[in-house]
Amino acid sequence: MQYQGKTWKFGDDIDTDVIIPARYLLTSDGEELAQYVMEDLDPSFPSKVQAGDIIVAGKNFGCGSSREHAPIAIQGAGVSCVIAKSYARIFYRNAINIGLPIIECPEAVDDLEEGDELEVDTTEGVVVNTRTGKSYDATQHSPYVQQIIQAGGLMAAVGERVKAQAGESAG
Amino acid sequence: MGQTMTEKILAKGAGVDEVTPGDIVEVNLDLVMTNDVTAPLSIREFQKTGLEKVFDPSKVVFVPDHFVPAKDIRSAENAKIMREFAHEQGTLYFELGRAGIEHVVLPENGLTLPGDIIIGADSHTCTYGAFNCFSTGMGSTDIAAAMATGTTWIRVPPTLKLVYTGTLPEDIGGKDLILHTIGQIGVDGGLNMVLEFTGPVIDQLPQDDRIAMCNMAIEAGADTGIFPFDDITKTWLDEVTDRPYEAVASDPDAHYERVVEIDVTNLKPVVALPHLPSNVHFADSIEDMTINQVVIGSCTNGRLSDLRAAAEVLRGREVHPNVRLIVIPGSQKVHRDASKEGLDDIFMEAGAIFSTSTCGPCLGGYMGVIADGERCVSTTNRNFRGRMGHRSAEIILSGPKVAAASAVLGRVADPSQLN
Numbered sequence: 001m002q003y004q005g006k007t008w009k010f011g012d013d014i015d016t017d018v019i020i021p022a023r024y025l026l027t028s029d030g031e032e033l034a035q036y037v038m039e040d041l042d043p044s045f046p047s048k049v050q051a052g053d054i055i056v057a058g059k060n061f062g063c064g065s066s067r068e069h070a071p072i073a074i075q076g077a078g079v080s081c082v083i084a085k086s087y088a089r090i091f092y093r094n095a096i097n098i099g100l101p102i103i104e105c106p107e108a109v110d111d112l113e114e115g116d117e118l119e120v121d122t123t124e125g126v127v128v129n130t131r132t133g134k135s136y137d138a139t140q141h142s143p144y145v146q147q148i149i150q151a152g153g154l155m156a157a158v159g160e161r162v163k164a165q166a167g168e169s170a171g
Numbered sequence: 172m173g174q175t176m177t178e179k180i181l182a183k184g185a186g187v188d189e190v191t192p193g194d195i196v197e198v199n200l201d202l203v204m205t206n207d208v209t210a211p212l213s214i215r216e217f218q219k220t221g222l223e224k225v226f227d228p229s230k231v232v233f234v235p236d237h238f239v240p241a242k243d244i245r246s247a248e249n250a251k252i253m254r255e256f257a258h259e260q261g262t263l264y265f266e267l268g269r270a271g272i273e274h275v276v277l278p279e280n281g282l283t284l285p286g287d288i289i290i291g292a293d294s295h296t297c298t299y300g301a302f303n304c305f306s307t308g309m310g311s312t313d314i315a316a317a318m319a320t321g322t323t324w325i326r327v328p329p330t331l332k333l334v335y336t337g338t339l340p341e342d343i344g345g346k347d348l349i350l351h352t353i354g355q356i357g358v359d360g361g362l363n364m365v366l367e368f369t370g371p372v373i374d375q376l377p378q379d380d381r382i383a384m385c386n387m388a389i390e391a392g393a394d395t396g397i398f399p400f401d402d403i404t405k406t407w408l409d410e411v412t413d414r415p416y417e418a419v420a421s422d423p424d425a426h427y428e429r430v431v432e433i434d435v436t437n438l439k440p441v442v443a444l445p446h447l448p449s450n451v452h453f454a455d456s457i458e459d460m461t462i463n464q465v466v467i468g469s470c471t472n473g474r475l476s477d478l479r480a481a482a483e484v485l486r487g488r489e490v491h492p493n494v495r496l497i498v499i500p501g502s503q504k505v506h507r508d509a510s511k512e513g514l515d516d517i518f519m520e521a522g523a524i525f526s527t528s529t530c531g532p533c534l535g536g537y538m539g540v541i542a543d544g545e546r547c548v549s550t551t552n553r554n555f556r557g558r559m560g561h562r563s564a565e566i567i568l569s570g571p572k573v574a575a576a577s578a579v580l581g582r583v584a585d586p587s588q589l590n
Contacts, residue, residue, distance in 0.1 A: 013359065013447065014357050015553075015555045017534075017555040017556070017557055017558045018555060018557060019555065020209075020557055021535065021557050021558075022237075022534035022536055022558075023536070023540075025208050025237075026243070026245035026246055026249065027470045028215075028239070028311075034437065039554050039562075040557035040562040041556070047305075055467050056369075059359055060358065060359040060362060060392055062516060063293065063358060063359070063392060064553060064555060065293075065294050065553075066209065066292055066293055066294040066296075066308040066309060066310050067208070067209070067310070068209070068212060068292075068310035068312060069212075069309045084360070086362065088253065088362070088392060089362075089363050089394055090308055090309060090310055093309060093310060093313055094309075094310035094311075094312065094313075095314075097310060097312040097313060098312060100421065118494070127526055142195060142326070144195045144324060149190070153312075154312050154316050155216050155219055155220065155315060157311060158220060158315075158316045158319055158320060159219065159220050159221070161320070162220050162221070162222060162319060162320075
């Protein structure tokens with residue numbers, strides 16, 4: 001998939017409590033959660049972020065709580081993809097499972113100034129900064145994770161498997 | 172090549188002879204857990220598969236603990252979705268009055284045994300590694316898939332071996348050890364790895380302290396933590412279960428990604444200042460940091476030994492007039508045991524409140540949310556911005572003794588400063 005968008009840049013160790021504070025975890029509706037996304041870091045962020053924008057961050061993005069509400073809130077805000085130097089494992093799985101495109105690309109993060117436009121090809125794993133014209137190779141997802149992405153998320157993959165097993169036992 | 176205990180557990184769960192860090196394996200699960208925050212989403216995703224039944228109701232468990240006793244209508248409705256699904260499916264379920272915080276309740280009920288593979292939709296599911304099992308947190312959708320299939324995929328993590336040496340000073344508990352460790356290696360020092368806790372200090376460490384340490388492996392970015400099995404763990408488990416289990420040990424020639432030795436001889440009680448668990452300092456080095464609230468409890472430090480440690484400090488003393496002290500036992504059992512010993516009286520006599528079990532204040536849910544500009548010393552596990560309330564509030568993490576001493580003195584304090 002290809003995305004093009006304006007960037008919002010965050011630092012290292014952005015935790016899921018600031019992505020979406022627990023006081024809003026009474027719902028898992030993306031649009032509702034999006035009203036509060038990142039507000040403890042920047043109270044104006046939910047009103048500034050536009051559909052198609054890209055979140056860029058340092059290392060260990062999404063550390064802390066297992067709340068899937070974090071990638072759901074980012075997705076609900078219309079963010080097209082997230083680029084970070086590295087991800088906390090649970091956030092990484094959650095994002096893949098719900099179909100929020102995320103990639104690792106440390107050099108692109110280092111060179112970027114907030115507001116830069118990026119062109120991102122998540123299938124090829126390539127990031128281009130349109131201000132500088134520089135191109136970067138992102139870290140490839142493992143083949144196993146690529147299968148989940150291609151199936152359309154984890155539950156779609158499980159659904160296929162459940163159907164196949166039901167077919168076998170019926171046959 | 173030898174295998175670590177984690178590699179052995181995952182190899183067995185995957186039905187293969189051995190695994191190597193970086194391998195992706197599909198493993199059979201011994202227990203799949205969710206709570207009232209994460210379960211509604213898991214249940215909704217599970218229902219999309221069209222399956223009528225979870226893979227094995229005796230291996231699926233729901234624990235209401237985050238926003239219960241329900242703080243408002245929406246939290247009551249989330250708890251209701253979970254309760255009705257649990258009853259309809261016949262899964263394990265722990266209701267208010269027979270329950271408490273998931274990571275206290277499941278071990279108490281003998282559900283976290285050596286060699287097991289456990290996943291839970293809560294990041295502190297890593298706690299159970301203190302019982303020599305592989306246990307890790309995941310999100311709601313991973314849990315939904317696991318409820319459907321009884322399996323999950325794991326990228327076999329490399330192991331970071333932590334070796335604790337020296338003589339453990341008095342007043343140092345598991346919480347001090349893990350905060351000190353995170354202060355050394357950083358909040359991503361164990362990123363995508365397993366922390367294997369070893370060494371002569373660990374060999375003598377009581378089980379509850381091991382649980383507190385393993386609980387915060389996630390705060391070093393690790394997938395989980397794990398402890399060797401020994402007589403201390405066996406004695407603890409003999410009290411709660413007669414289910415057979417198979418303990419595992421790391422081979423002497425196992426491969427470790429990294430080995431870090433930590434000499435504890437000169438350690439003093441520590442605190443983690445805002446806003447990261449790695450911002451660790453000796454409590455007695457903090458001057459004039461006044462506080463408004465103290466919370467003692469949580470999945471990290473809500474066990475009987477934690478309440479005993481706090482009560483020992485608070486006995487015959489009074490909570491500072493500017494401080495609110497909230498003590499929350501980790502489970503109904505801990506609550507009852509503490510009451511039988513008279514700990515409840517010691518807390519209330521000192522001017523604290525002693526509440527029923529809940530995660531409540533740890534995540535800014537309820538029962539102790541903090542206001543703009545307030546400062547709270549807490550025995551919980553995260554001091555991230557906004558975690559316990561207002562984004563400008565400050566959270567200082569500590570063990571129960573430092574928390575109790577701070578409550579008495581009205582500022583961040585070391586227990587030795589009381590006399």
